[in-house]
Amino acid sequence: MADRAQPLQARDKLAFLLSLVPWLMDHDGAKVSEAAEHFGMTPQQIREAVELIAVSGVPGETDAYQHGDLFDINWDAFEERDEIVITNLVAIDDSPRFSAREAAALIAGLQYLSALPENADRGAIASLMSKLSRGASAAPSQVGVEGAVPSPIDAVAPDPLAPTLALIRESVERGVQLELDYQNSQGQRERRRVDPLRIESIDTDWYLRGWCHLREAVRTFRLDRISNAIITEQPIEHRATDSDVRLPDVLFEPSPDDLEVTIEVVPSAMPLLTDYIPDGATTVEHDGRIRTTLRVSHYHGLKRLIASMPGVATVVAPPSARAAVEEWAREGAARYR
């Protein structure tokens, strides 16, 4: 986990200090590396925190932060063996409560995931949420998220993607290949053999990230474009941990073959397009609209995107891109005449 450690803000650092002390009390003589592993920090971040704790304390009766008013550690063990032994404790006995917003964030995250097969026991989720509420220093803020995992047992309507998700989940767990029909945005269907690596989601959209044996590369498959999926007995050949397999954090990765188009968009709609705007793209404000660059892999995607934002986003250049959008919308409108 250490490679995911990020620089911390002052509030994060305080939360960390208040969390680290009780853990150290329960793990007398823990190694710096163990603490780093457990908290998802770098060993250096742990050492700095321990050094700060060791010289902190309360003003005490003399208001002078005298020796007994400060935390203390076994400095020899720390400096020579990277071991953390607290020899004097001050003020803190236990772990802190969650804040109202922290509890709300976790509760809303649990709601979003409530239909995961792993969460089949709804009672367990409810009890977990109530523990978070009781463990917060104030009532969790009112943030709610609709459960978005495709579920076969939804009260309103079962989700048609539930069987596909269950199948993918099983193949990920068993480490076996999948065979599936994948239809692209132009309606063309191809049989693919895939090493499933990860199930991803953005809001209500679900994706499979996997190694595609046809394309010989990691590909992203929308669950709603997958059909006729079956699990094979063939073990997967590529793993998320392989050096030639990279699972990027973003779903839409720029490629050198991308087409660049210039668009004008109303400022409030910019967030809807962030995925398509390359890093470092210049944006110019002009007449209350923002002119910027989009990257798309082909005009099939572009015309759909732009036609779904009428009056909000307009393609300015190149002419071929404008023509593709115009033709798409004109054919659509023609169906009504």
Next chain:
Amino acid sequence: MSSTLGSTSSAASRVPVEERLFSLVLALLATESGLTKNEILSTVQGYRQKFRAGGDNANLERQFERDKDDIRDLGVPLETIDSPGDAGNNQTLRYRIPRGAYELPSDISFSPDETTLLNLAAMVWREGSLSGESRRALLKLRSLGVTADEPVLGYAPRVRLRDAAFEPLSAALEKHLIVRFPYLKPGEDHAREREVIPLALVQYQGRWHLSAEEVVPGARTDSAGEGARKTYLLRRIVGPVEPGKSAPARPGDHAAAALAGLDEVWERGVAEVEVACDSDAATRLGNRRGTERLTPESGESQTRLQLHYVDLEILADELAGFGPEVLVVSPPELREAVVTRLERTVRDHG
């Protein structure tokens, strides 16, 4: 009261923010009867270095005010006690952190299974303020020493938080404040200013909504005559959200109520469309929860689907994106809305 130690400003600048905040929490946890502001500023590490006995400490006092907010934001219950017989006097007001309200109740623990789930729940928030909140929540969870059953490799879930209005609304909800914002209703030319009591922020079908109670002009907001409850789409809030005065208490599980309300609207909203077989529209719309196939797929080039929706304008945007792959059959308003959009796109690109 002892005199200040190391009072030069260069010494003070060497005390990092987290050390000052940590020292403040320790000092306030350690006191039963509380400390006055003057005691804090003159004795606590990070303040005492800057404190001028008998001098002007206005900057330091402002710093203390900000630090109090930061600490409370972390869920640390910093409370104030009025001196008996001297209520309302800032100089004798005492600050402390009561241990019982600070510490996680001892009967709360999390199993390795639950820890796995909470790790996954935290992963959902990777942008906006909620990502920081879940990061800090996980630190506190780790404090309890439980490790997850297995690293969660199989899933990478994510909920978007891209509406500019989310942060100010969420802050107003937290602080129970009335808010004003310009709201652009579809079909209207200009945004109209709304004044509401925020009740909940909910994400439904990928879009963030604010559930709120309208402030009735002239009416007493604490009276029983409550304003209408309305749901606002965050993406239609087209200008800054301005926090105002304190909102009256409105107890209840508003998030659950708002989600249930949206579910009802979704169930009532029914549209019929014809889609080209084997098109992206047929695949995507056909695989949507609640969609019904009205005609069997039997060699025909078109198939008819019945869809549910919450907001006609949003569905119209989405259907327009499918261009000639979709023909709206009903309702007529949706048909009209889609044609208008397509024609607009043609004009804008002609």
